[in-house]
């Protein structure tokens with residue numbers, strides 16, 4: 349008889365065993381993550397009650413038009429956003445990185461901009477909404493790394509004098525072409541999709557589970573408050589860290 353995973357209910361423990369079976373029998377497994385993956389690292393959901401967008405009006409701070417009109421003002425929001433780059437990955441990030449290293453996970457599509465998957469050691473990560481790792485100048489196209497930007501007073505200026513912008517996707521901007529192409533490739537090969545820490549309400553990332561399902565893929569949902577309903581083949585209604593750790597433990601069992 350299998351021992352129960354610590355910190356999760358017997359239901360999740362059993363569900364993780366079934367999920368591990370599904371993953372073992374699958375050819376290609378990918379994951380889609382969102383804000384719920386980072387809350388245990390101390391980053392509140394930007395759309396939640398204490399989130400960034402409850403304090404900064406998205407129309408005034410979250411559009412490329414707002415940035416072009418008044419970049420200094422929008423940097424009040426970015427200055428707060430930069431704090432997420434100090435966060436550390438949690439057990440869930442580490443479990444996904446370990447799954448990749450074991451050959452059980454082909455790639456991650458994340459809606460997060462915090463870089464925590466990469467910090468945990470994941471190598472194949474598509475950042476659907478951009479990231480805070482790099483900054484660009486809209487005037488002369490100079491690109492800078494976060495470490496360089498952090499040595500400058502805020503708002504950071506390019507050598508040409510323009511205000512730099514982190515390479516995150518504003519509400520009114522298109523998903524970066526590279527990220528879209530890589531996502532298409534992942535969807536086209538996925539036999540199993542693990543949806544973790546995202547209620548899949550923001551398009552176009554929200555369409556990914558349905559698209560995987562339509563081409564015959566199976567879905568494993570890991571959400572404290574499950575949102576996919578019958579779209580998910582296996583639903584693990586638990587926190588990201590404990591549930592992903594349990595899934596990893598089940599994958600390591602013979």
Ligand SMILES: [Zn+2]
Nearest residue numbers: 485488506508
């Ligand atoms: Zn410049």
